[in-house]
Amino acid sequence: MPTSNPNTVIDDLDEAIIAEFQYDGRQSNREVARKLNVSEGAVRQRLKRLQEKKIVAFNLLIDTASSGNHFGAIFRVNVAPNQMERLLKSAEKIDEVTYLVECAGRYNVAGFISTRDQRSALKLIDQHFLTAKGVNSVDVIQLAQQIKHNFLETVIAEERSHSESESSL
């Protein structure tokens, strides 16, 4: 895992601004400034700096059930080391793959796939993993219930290297 970003100095006012926008990302800078008793310019400048340094990013979140994505599964793949990068690059591009990691142990690639139904997920897994070069095994573990999911802390720097439609203010 990459080491800490050296540009991540965050003071108390930054933290307060972040907390406000974590609670409601549609508030205006003016509303946040008023709540924290600082100038609108201070909020705007700090937010800009935090976004530029990729410490924070705005995100639209849609409720899974309302979105019609009723199927979720964890996949775990054991792939030959010399084919791993190729597999990861291809998996990164799949829109339905929402989480993808390199790991240590019985499998070296893992992730999460979110689709409308089981059939669509299995089709993607078949296409991109089961039939891919160097793949020794694929384990698909169907999600029954998501009890907790922290979506306020994710890796932002790495994520930005993909073609993202998310905010680039």
Add this chain to the structure above:
Amino acid sequence: MLLLRTEPTQRVYMSDLDNISTSILRVLARDPRTPNNAIAKEVGVAEATVAARLRQMRENKIMRVALRKDFHAAGYDFQTTVDIATSGRSVHSVAEELAALDAVKAVMIVMRKPEIIITINTKDRQELAHIISDHVSTIRGVAEIETHAVLRIRKSRVRYANLKSKYGD
């Protein structure tokens, strides 16, 4: 079912929203901070309609815009996936107790044994060891623990989340 196209690789499926709401979400998927008047112009409705729809969707926990903080900036450097097998207690109760732990960022109940998969974020290995031995393993009903270290997070696009759960806000 409506199919929203926000960019070539980014689709948003919405099953129970009308055209106006889905159009608003399409704008927000591209830029979550678009002001209401700009959304109104693009969608072709009054600004008050946009404000009302956004309030309604937020209240019904269909969507929210949130600021995300970078994993490293939040003080973490280590992510671990842990498979947990339970015995002698309902899987759901064990999962709820795990979810209450702060370091546990995701809890999923899956359709196989081990029945629970969790994600833990820590600043280092030592903190992980502490959480596993002093917290996770002391929960009643936790029978087996298998940890898998994440070496690198390649993608963590948070688009869908269970906003209706008690951890959704």
